[in-house]
Amino acid sequence: MRRFFSTVFFLAVLATLAAAGYAWWWVRQPLPLAAQMVDVDIEPGTLPRGVAQAVVDAGVKANPELLYWWFRLSGQARQIKAGSYELEAGVTPRRLLRKLARGEESLRAVTLVEGWNIRQVRAVLAKEDALRHDTASLDDAALMALLGRPGQHPEGRFFPDTYTYAKGSTESALFKRAMRAMDKRLQAAWAQRSPQAATHSPEEALILASIVEKETGKGADRPLVSAVFNNRLRIGMPLQTDPTVIYGLGASFDGNLRKADLLTDTPWNTYTRAGLPPTPIAMPGRASLLAAVQPAQSKAIYFVARGDGSSHFSETLDEHNRAVNKYQRGR
Template sequence: MRRFLLTVFLLGALGVLGAGGWAVWWVGQPLRLAAPTVDVSIEPGTLPRGVAQTVVDAGVAANPDLLYWWFRLSGQARQIKAGSYELETGITPQRLLSKLARGEESLRAVTLVEGWNIRQVRAALSKEDSLRHDTAGLDDAALMAVLGRPGQHPEGRFFPDTYTFAKGSSEAAVLRRAMRAMDKRLEAAWAQRAPTAAAKTPEQALILASIVEKETGRGADRPLVSAVFNNRLRVGMPLQTDPTVIYGMGASFNGNLRKVDLQTDTPWNTYTRPGLPPTPIAMPGRAALLAAVQPAASKALYFVARGDGSSHFSETLDEHNRAVNKYQRGQ
């Protein structure tokens, strides 16, 4: 009888050791995937067993019970984080759990470019297949209501930068981040404004920064471009800046700005209306925001493009006309 019991014990022990050895081997073996890459989305509050089933349902050829027990026995089951994950060929159960426990989501990125208007921003977001297009079909007013800024115009409210996001994130979430980033950048710039700045409010500074952004061909010229507009605002001269006219024309602008366009009144036409336009005309970057509130120490009231990206700045109309003849008319 003792010999029988000893035999049973030894066989059981060998079975346990064998199972343990197989488990150690299994967690290091690549899992078979239904495609070269498989996207797995773990919803918040999903329990470990549900996570295992979600992984299998996404296209990972594995026994969900086996995955579940691996999660449990590893001691990391409660560390699994919700999110969007991308599993690639060769991933093992061990690496899978590490990815889920560390929250190593599959991230994408979208870049919002300095000088873009809101139409360009929304077009760029609409082309991102990895985003959930929850703002599609909303007009500007509805969009800003969704973002928590009802009644505010969307132009210039988003900071131009590169934003990373998890696959399946919403357009609204990306826009909220860009909006908060602009709030912080504008606040920081306003805190550094110079006594010579003509803007009386952060809103005016944002509008002016958007014009500086659109009018600057070379970064080093921004403070001087800003000086021209600050000087004009201070003495009551019309800004007479083409980008505001173009913005006011909207989608009807075909790339050719005519004299009649400069004479056609819109709220954004700074040839026909004094002061700043009612809204920004584009997204200004950090340099333009700072330039708007820190204009160069210059008395210039005019500038003209030289044709190489830089501008010539003049204090008098006569000097400006000579510069126009030289750089624009070749005289």
């Protein structure tokens, strides 16, 4: 009898060692996938057994019970995080669990470009297949209400930058991040406002920064462009800046600004109306925000494009007219 129990014990030890050896081998072997890459979505609150089934349902050819017990015996089952994950060919059970436990979600990136208007921003987000388009059916007013800013115009409220997001994230979440980023950048710029600035509030600074953004062809010119507009605001001279007219024309603008357009009154036409327009006309970047509140020390009230991206700045109308003849008319 003693010999029988010894044999049974020995066989049990061998079976345990064999199982352990197989497990050690299995967790290091690539899992067969239904495609070169499969997407796994783990909903919040999913239990380990449900996670294992979700992995298999996504296209990982494995026994869900085996995956479940691997999660359990690893001691990391409760660390698995909800999210969207990409699994590539060659992923092993060990690598799979590490990805899920660390929350290494599949990330995408979208860039909002300096100088874009809200129509351009919404158009580029609409093309992001990995985003959930929860704002697509909303007009601008409803969008801002959803973002917690009812009654506020959306133009210029989002900071231009590259944003990463997890697959399945919402447009509204990305909008909120960009809005908070602009709030932070604007407040930081306003805190550095110089005595030369003619703006009286962060809101005015944001509007002016958007004009500086659209009027600057060469980055180094931003403080001088800002100086022209700050000087005009200070003496009550109309800003007379074409980008505001174009913005007021909206989608009807065909790319050719005519004299009749300059005479067509809209709330944004700074030829027919004094002072700043009622809203920003684009998304200003950090450099334009700073330029708006830190204009160069200059008496210039005119500028004209030289044709190489830079501008010529003038203090008098006569000097400006000579610059226009030289750079625009070739005289």
